[in-house]
Amino acid sequence: MDNRNEALAAPLELDEILAELDRQEHKVPTTAILAARVRREEMIPLLIQALRNASARALAGDVPEGNLHWLALYLLAEFQAREALPAIIEALSLPGDLPYDLFVDALSEDLPAILADLAGDQLELIDGLIRDPAIDYVVRWSGAAAYKYLVRDGRITREQAVRRLDEHLASTFSEHNYEITTGLVCELNGLAPREAAGTIAEAFDRDLVEEGFFSREDIEESSHAGEARFAEELSRLRPSGIPDVIALMEGWSCFQPAPAQAPTPRSGLPRQLLDNDFDGDFEDDLEDDDVVGNAGPTERLGPGHDVGRNEPCPCGSGKKYKKCCGAQRS
Secondary structure (H helix, E strand, O other): OOOOOOOOOOOOOOOHHHHHHHHHOOOHHHHHHHHHHHHHHHHHHHHHHHHHHHHHHHHOOOOOOOOOHHHHHHHHOOOOHHHHHHHHHHHHHOOOOOHHHHHHHHHHHHHHHHHHHHHHOOOHHHHHHHHHHOOHEEEHHHHHHHHHHHHHHHOHHHHHHHHHHHHHHHHHHOOOOHHHHHHHHHHHHHHHHHHHHHHHHHHHHHEEEEOOOOOOHHHHHHHHOHHHHHHHHHHHHOOOOOOHHHHHHHOHHHHHOOOOOOOHHHHHOHHHHHOOOOOOOOOOOOHHHHHOOOOOOOOOOOOOOOOOOOOOOOOOOOEEHHHHHHHHOO
16 A cells, blocks of 8 residues: 555545546546545445446447546555455456457456455356456456466465366367467466366367467476475465555556657566467467567556557557557566
């Protein structure tokens, strides 16, 4: 949590806080966030309603242009408002590109950690995201990625996570959707998945795994690496949730006073894959140059910018935004 003196926050009425959060400016709305923290309990239902309103408008073809809906996601995560999870799931389950239109970077950057922190005993809501073939595969993969955070945080056991993800993996075979099948194999790979060896082998046999990411031998090695390797994987995870919205967003290029350096294209895939060589691609969403990570920090545009998914990426790569910086994951 931000350690600034919250008592110094300017006194704002609830409607003023919401208006300041919705304002599109190139700076973090620190005063409004500090005021929201002071009135946390009153703000939570208003932020949940803001998410629901944004979902309804997006579904009606009128995506909100302000910042309130995506700041609501991050503030609800900071406030650890588990009662907000159904509204978040509702927004993530919107058809087509609508979740991207609402949240952009949040889907690939922060969603797994947010879902894990807010899940509580509502794992069936995360499971619903993973198994729904109508939902974009990045959202589904993020739901699967939440399981390693749940294991690391002691909320479920490794065996429970492997069992659930194994069931999800088997259910994807009828979809013939190798993006989500590859994603599930990837998430299992980080959990020493010896119990899921048969299902993983079947996924490879059905040619539903992009072997440019990893081979059968890689999976077998992970499965038999033992607790030390498994613990090492979990130790590299970031903290669950959003501990401090202000600190997180102050580094985003969309909140810098001057134009930021062009962001480094990154993949819409988990960080552990960025060190691997990759010679294939995902149709329509990923390209070869996007997948291999580049040295140096990634600058985040932030969900508040106004670049459409199908518009040219502002980094100058010549690609569509959704195929370049819009597919970032860290």
